[in-house]
Amino acid sequence: MANRRVVSMVFFLIAAAVIAQAGEKNAPPSQKIPKGAKVFVAPIAQGFDSFLKDAIAKKKVPVEITTNRDQADYEITGTAETQKASTAKILIMGNWHSREEASITLSNIKSGEVVWAYSVHQEASTHGKRSSAESCAKHLKDAIEGQ
Amino acid sequence: MQNVAPKSLFLAALILSVATYPQSARSQETNSAQDQSKPGSETKPASNEPAKEVPPDLKQASSDEGKLATVNNAKIPSYSKVYVAPMIGGFENYIIAGLRNKKVPLTVVMDRSKAEYEISGVSESEKAGWAKMLFIGVQNSNEEASIKIAHLKTGAVIFGYSVHKTNSMRGRQSAGEACAKHIKQIVIE
Numbered sequence: 001m002a003n004r005r006v007v008s009m010v011f012f013l014i015a016a017a018v019i020a021q022a023g024e025k026n027a028p029p030s031q032k033i034p035k036g037a038k039v040f041v042a043p044i045a046q047g048f049d050s051f052l053k054d055a056i057a058k059k060k061v062p063v064e065i066t067t068n069r070d071q072a073d074y075e076i077t078g079t080a081e082t083q084k085a086s087t088a089k090i091l092i093m094g095n096w097h098s099r100e101e102a103s104i105t106l107s108n109i110k111s112g113e114v115v116w117a118y119s120v121h122q123e124a125s126t127h128g129k130r131s132s133a134e135s136c137a138k139h140l141k142d143a144i145e146g147q
Numbered sequence: 148m149q150n151v152a153p154k155s156l157f158l159a160a161l162i163l164s165v166a167t168y169p170q171s172a173r174s175q176e177t178n179s180a181q182d183q184s185k186p187g188s189e190t191k192p193a194s195n196e197p198a199k200e201v202p203p204d205l206k207q208a209s210s211d212e213g214k215l216a217t218v219n220n221a222k223i224p225s226y227s228k229v230y231v232a233p234m235i236g237g238f239e240n241y242i243i244a245g246l247r248n249k250k251v252p253l254t255v256v257m258d259r260s261k262a263e264y265e266i267s268g269v270s271e272s273e274k275a276g277w278a279k280m281l282f283i284g285v286q287n288s289n290e291e292a293s294i295k296i297a298h299l300k301t302g303a304v305i306f307g308y309s310v311h312k313t314n315s316m317r318g319r320q321s322a323g324e325a326c327a328k329h330i331k332q333i334v335i336e
Contacts, residue, residue, distance in 0.1 A: 105243050120320070
């Protein structure tokens with residue numbers, strides 16, 4: 001009877017350890033972006049990184065932009081595409097604004113985990129890349145302050 | 148002079164019918180194309196082409212816009228580390244943004260060696276031409292994307308999904324979110 005108890009106890013302990021280990025392995029990542037974190041903006045197609053840096057400053061996003069990746073805690077990578085209004089779009093649709101698409105990813109350099117991502121699509125962007133960059137910056141600010 | 152009037156009328160009617168070619172008809176065409184993927188409706192191979200054998204463990208299920216394939220009802224444990232391989236036109240960024248937007252419980256990593264699963268695929272974007280703008284009055288692009296998820300240790304492809312969006316309102320963002328939405332279906336929460 002005592003042996004049975006000991007065996008069941010050992011079995012229970014092993015099961016608990018296995019479950020704990022499994023839970024530890026697949027634990028949700030820390031999604032917090034601390035205020036004042038050093039962020040490196042990697043080069044993005046069509047010079048979108050410059051627009052993004054300006055937008056981060058303009059929207060007062062609480063991060064510090066650094067030009068040296070080694071000093072940074074986080075890195076912003078992404079892609080952007082601008083399509084100028086074609087003659088057909090101007091004549092037929094009566095719309096001369098450009099079509100903007102951008103998608104950015106903020107990743108923790110040390111852990112390599114993506115902590116935040118955002119994509120924007122503007123069919124008729126009034127201010128071109130500036131609008132999409134400011135949209136990205138605005139949502140990044142919301143992500144940092146809304147934690 | 149009397150012959151000219153019916154001719155011009157016929158010409159006008161022809162132009163009108165082309166211009167007002169309904170979008171519903173186009174969607175029906177798309178739906179019929181999707182119906183071909185349904186398990187019930189098998190397509191006959193062309194006489195010249197050899198019949199392709201479908202792997203027995205691959206299950207297909209058509210969704211609203213795309214095709215979904217899961218292998219042996221494979222599931223991904225929540226917060227598994229996933230690496231999204233670079234794709235044409237930076238589509239991987241849209242998938243990552245889609246995963247976040249759709250709140251898919253996965254951890255995306257930038258280093259492939261740290262990952263357990265890999266998402267790879269292709270995408271294509273077709274911008275609206277002048278004819279589309281003139282006859283249909285639509286300036287949205289057509290989007291196509293196809294992704295697969297492979298287990299890095301075993302190399303087995305456990306999930307595949309392809310999406311086609313005619314007149315995508317939000318371009319590649321829509322396609323990326325569609326992929327993410329369907330990835331969520333195979334993640335154990």
